[in-house]
Amino acid sequence: MFRDFEVKISMQSSVFVQTILVGLAGSLGASARYLLGRIVAKRVSSQIPFGTLLINVTGAFAIGLLFALTSQKFLSPALQTILATGFLGGYTTFSTLCWEGTQLIRKGNTAQSLCYFASTFMLGLFAVVLGIALGGIL
Amino acid sequence: MSRPLSLNRQLCAVLCGGFCGTITRYWLSQLIQAHLGKGWPYDIFLINITGALLLAFITTLADETFLIGPTRRLFINVGFLGAYTTFSSLALGGVQLATAGHWLSALSYLFISLAVGILAVWCGDMLGQWIINYKKTFAVVKSSLQESNMLSLLSLGKQQDHIDVQDDLLLDDEDEARIPR
Numbered sequence: 598m599f600r601d602f603e604v605k606i607s608m609q610s611s612v613f614v615q616t617i618l619v620g621l622a623g624s625l626g627a628s629a630r631y632l633l634g635r636i637v638a639k640r641v642s643s644q645i646p647f648g649t650l651l652i653n654v655t656g657a658f659a660i661g662l663l664f665a666l667t668s669q670k671f672l673s674p675a676l677q678t679i680l681a682t683g684f685l686g687g688y689t690t691f692s693t694l695c696w697e698g699t700q701l702i703r704k705g706n707t708a709q710s711l712c713y714f715a716s717t718f719m720l721g722l723f724a725v726v727l728g729i730a731l732g733g734i735l
Numbered sequence: 736m737s738r739p740l741s742l743n744r745q746l747c748a749v750l751c752g753g754f755c756g757t758i759t760r761y762w763l764s765q766l767i768q769a770h771l772g773k774g775w776p777y778d779i780f781l782i783n784i785t786g787a788l789l790l791a792f793i794t795t796l797a798d799e800t801f802l803i804g805p806t807r808r809l810f811i812n813v814g815f816l817g818a819y820t821t822f823s824s825l826a827l828g829g830v831q832l833a834t835a836g837h838w839l840s841a842l843s844y845l846f847i848s849l850a851v852g853i854l855a856v857w858c859g860d861m862l863g864q865w866i867i868n869y870k871k872t873f874a875v876v877k878s879s880l881q882e883s884n885m886l887s888l889l890s891l892g893k894q895q896d897h898i899d900v901q902d903d904l905l906l907d908d909e910d911e912a913r914i915p916r
Contacts, residue, residue: 616758623757624750627818631749631809653822660823661830681827682764687757687818691783691825692790695852699791699860718845721826729830 615675619683626687644706645713646697649690653717656689658724665732740805748806752814760819775840776828779821780848786820788855795863801870 630652637648660681667677694717701710760782767778793811797803803811825848832841 616761619761620754620758623760623818624753624814627753627756627814628746628749630817631746631813656823657826660827664827681823682761683757685823686760686821687753689822690817691820691822691848691852692786692816693820694822695787695849695856696790696794699853699856714849717822718826718849721822722830722845725826725830 615678618679622679622683623687626684626689630688630690644701644704644709646693649693649697650713650717650720653689653694654720654724656685657721658728660685661725661728662732663728665729666735669732671735740809744806745809748809749814752810752816753818754814756815756818759815760821776824776832776844779824779828780844780851783820783825783848784851784855786816787852788859790816790820791856791859792863795860796866799867801867 633652634648637651638646641647663672663677663681663685666672667674672680694714698710698714701707701713763782764778767781771777790812793803793808793816797808797812825845829841829845832838832844
């Protein structure tokens with residue numbers, strides 16, 4: 598009985614530690630997104646938000662790579678959760694993508710908005726497939 | 736009026752927001768998967784949609800500097816909602832459905848996410864505009880009441896019952912200077 602109790606405690610604490618690690622990885626991902634977005638916005642002056650596009654596509658590539666490496670047992674599932682759900686989840690964003698695309702429509706640049714959405718989804722899906730393929734070769 | 740925020744303060748806001756947003760997504764995703772199953776990625780879909788709605792709502796309020804100052808904007812929009820919603824899991828979910836042979840659900844997942852996301856942004860924006868208009872109407876009614884001296888009878892006229900948005904723009908030394916001696 599006492600032993601059961603100990604096991605329960607250690608399981609709960611590992612869930613807690615896992616959650617905190619996911620949160621910390623996410624905060625690092627969010628600040629990486631913020632800094633990268635600022636740098637790209639400074640360098641490139643364009644209607645289409647290339648910063649968010651770059652962030653989402655690179656994040657999609659990385660999650661494909663992580664997925665392939667985990668299915669080949671290079672990474673443990675716990676580490677995959679921290680890196681994929683935590684860091685990459687914090688790094689990539691869907692809300693900003695929708696907001697920026699809708700702002701483009703509102704300004705009358707419907708063609709650019711369509712181009713933005715289409716390129717994000719096409720390049721994002723392609724990046725995931727590429728990441729999985731590359732992870733399979735490694 | 737407003738000096739730009741220091742980079743440390745900006746990063747601090749984004750870090751804290753990102754931490755909270757990621758944990759909320761992680762926890763909510765497990766909860767939704769437990770209730771609705773893992774067949775179709777309902778968790779990421781619902782999280783992304785609510786995040787897009789909230790982002791539009793908060794940004795509309797922030798543009799009018801109503802309740803939301805620059806630090807809060809960074810914390811909520813860039814940090815919390817940016818980390819709460821995710822594109823990488825969406826793309827991976829679509830590819831996983833497609834490689835499992837469920838082409839139709841993969842396509843529907845991606846298209847419905849995008850379409851409902853845009854709709855959610857539009858709804859959030861409308862909601863924000865509605866609240867700002869409500870506030871403006873309320874301010875007009877209040878000032879006309881004050882002119883007719885009705886509120887002073889109720890001793891509500893001098894009461895400060897609004898949130899000071901300027902407070903958010905100030906840095907620490909300015910905050911100290913504003914403390915009444």
